[in-house]
Amino acid sequence: HLKFKKEDGRDDGGLTRHWFMLVSREVVNPEYALFTPMGKNHTYQINAASKLQPHHLSYFRFIGRVWGKALFDGFLIESHLASTIYKFILDRDIGPQDMMAVDSVYFSSLQWVLDNDLDESGLELFFVVDEEELGTVTEVVLKEGGESLRVTNENKEEYVTLVCEQRLVRSIRPQLEALKEGFFDIVPRDILAKFTEQEVELVLCGLPVIDIEDWRAHCEYRAGYSAESDVVRWFWELLQAWDQEMRARLLQFVTGTSKVPTGGFSGLYGATGPKKFQIIRVIDTTRLPQANTCFNELLLPPYSSKEHLAHCLAMSLYDGGDTFGLR
Numbered sequence: 001h002l003k004f005k006k007e008d009g010r011d012d013g014g015l016t017r018h019w020f021m022l023v024s025r026e027v028v029n030p031e032y033a034l035f036t037p038m039g040k041n042h043t044y045q046i047n048a049a050s051k052l053q054p055h056h057l058s059y060f061r062f063i064g065r066v067w068g069k070a071l072f073d074g075f076l077i078e079s080h081l082a083s084t085i086y087k088f089i090l091d092r093d094i095g096p097q098d099m100m101a102v103d104s105v106y107f108s109s110l111q112w113v114l115d116n117d118l119d120e121s122g123l124e125l126f127f128v129v130d131e132e133e134l135g136t137v138t139e140v141v142l143k144e145g146g147e148s149l150r151v152t153n154e155n156k157e158e159y160v161t162l163v164c165e166q167r168l169v170r171s172i173r174p175q176l177e178a179l180k181e182g183f184f185d186i187v188p189r190d191i192l193a194k195f196t197e198q199e200v201e202l203v204l205c206g207l208p209v210i211d212i213e214d215w216r217a218h219c220e221y222r223a224g225y226s227a228e229s230d231v232v233r234w235f236w237e238l239l240q241a242w243d244q245e246m247r248a249r250l251l252q253f254v255t256g257t258s259k260v261p262t263g264g265f266s267g268l269y270g271a272t273g274p275k276k277f278q279i280i281r282v283i284d285t286t287r288l289p290q291a292n293t294c295f296n297e298l299l300l301p302p303y304s305s306k307e308h309l310a311h312c313l314a315m316s317l318y319d320g321g322d323t324f325g326l327r
Helices: 014-026 048-052 056-073 083-089 096-102 104-115 156-168 170-186 197-205 212-217 230-241 244-255 306-319
Strands: 035-038 043-046 128-133 136-141 219-222 277-281 290-292 297-300
Touching: 014 056, 043 083, 043 170, 048 056, 048 128, 048 170, 056 170, 056 197, 083 096, 083 170, 083 197, 096 104, 096 156, 104 156, 128 156, 156 170, 197 244, 212 219, 212 230, 230 306, 244 306
Parallel strands: 219 277, 277 297
Antiparallel strands: 035 043, 128 136, 290 297
């Protein structure tokens, strides 16, 4: 049982739930510089500069224990961590497809490298990246001899992969390892063997109560869709029939978070500021629905029937956890 100093209260679970909420909120306090916010969706990535704190690894191990205790005992935490953190805990592969959710602007620059002819562009890139820390810029070599190895059309995919590995894992590996160690101090590893990173977050952060009418009222349609389009009508009919878990899965699939802002769907944010939920028409009906979480965009083909739409949505939500790609 838990008791707060200078406060009366009997802990029948309520005080403990409140404690988890307070701690999970406080560890992402910018004053501690342990995490950095991603956009305005209240999702947090580990701050590489946290290594400057003398006891930072002890802090991250403690955070891992708090998250593990919450999961193991069925309590909820408030702060959403980046999906790459949960992937690391679960020993899942982390690659270029994960960069978009962490830094959409950086993702766009890497996408440009992949989409353009570097041999013709005149751009001089080498297998190094610059990292800034307290105003000091340091050059990090991505592979042996990288400082003199130029990025070309032939090796640019390797370059993008190594850049993402450096940014998402290598630069914060000690912190990730400490958090993971703390997490498994509490949670037996075999419990999470079949979990995805999305499922871990759903268990930790809970399922929101989602108002379909509010969702529909603050949705935009693009690329030829309207509220009267057949597939759009079927989409809302399906959501109306779904339970809260399925609605939360879809919301997380499209926006990156399973919770609705305090002000409802009108308060959704994207990478660049307020951004409504959007349903965008794509031509190819052989593909599954996809999402751009930075911009709250659902890329939805005009399927021929409501049943086919339901099947494809379910496939994306349950089997399409890694639907992003560098295209």
